Amino acid sequence: MTIPPVRTLPPTCWARTPAELWEVLRDDLETCGVGLVQASLRQWRLNRPDEDRLRRLLGRDLTRYQATDNETVRERFAASRALLRCAVGAAVGMAPEHVEIGYHLSGRPFVRGCDQVDISLSHTAHLLFVGVTSLGRIGVDAESADRAPSVAELDRHICTPSELRAMDGIPPEGYEALVLQRWILKEAYSKALGQGLHFPFTEFGFEVRGGLARLCHKDGARVEDPTWTFHNLPRTDGHQAAVALQDLRAGHVGDTRVGTAVDLRTARALWGDRTA
Secondary structure, three states: OOOOOOOOOOOOEEEOOOOOOOHHHHHHHHHHOEEEEEEEHHHHHHOOOOHHHHHHHHHHHHHHHHHOOOHHHHHHHHHHHHHHHHHHHHHHOOOHHHOOEEEOOOOOEEEOOOOOOEEEEEEOOOEEEEEEEOOEEEEEEEEEHHHHHHHHOOHHHHOOHHHHHHOOOOOHHHHHHHHHHHHHHHHHHHHHHOOHHHOOHHHEEEEEEOOEEEEEEOOOOEOOOOOEEEEEEEEEOOEEEEEEEEEOOOOOOOOOOOOOOOOHHHHHHHHOOOOO
């Protein structure tokens, strides 16, 4: 079966607070099959929901939140999970307090009872990033651009020999940025697969051309799988970000909103019309 090319990703929605809902996110899902949302942790501090609202937004994650001693980590955890539930709520047409988030053994989140969407979450010191799709699988990752020098020190643990050869001779600052770029792409891909760091980054590589990247084998040969596309997003708020998207298209759901599975005609035949 020939898979049609994936549409260009929609612009990232910026949420002023993780407690917002976004009509634009629903529009992006309906037209592109993908929705991307970012929020600033600094803005969250200014618009933090009250404790009762926060408890409702965290749902089953409340226990983990309460068990975290470090205040900074607690704050980032609360903001990221609240943002995730609000984004999913906007995507499926449900109040965020009613969204149930589960976690696979790898830690990858999923929406309980809503197989029509796939989700991914990334958060750094000051940036929260959520991806939602109805096309197949999605993985997102974001890192502070300031991390480039320290990440580049691990280049031989991150890049394949082919990638290292392609970057040979590039001045230090540019080299560091390219290593960070590949780190983020590989994180996004691993998240989409649900593998996390269990998938050795030196076993696969990327050929980067502007905002797009192509998956490659360890030796540099391209992987011919048209279902996957990889995107480098424009730098925002001092961060670099990437999206890995597997377009299964056959499973694309145009309307991602939740609803009932009850067939009304069957129900009326069994129980009659009791609306009178």
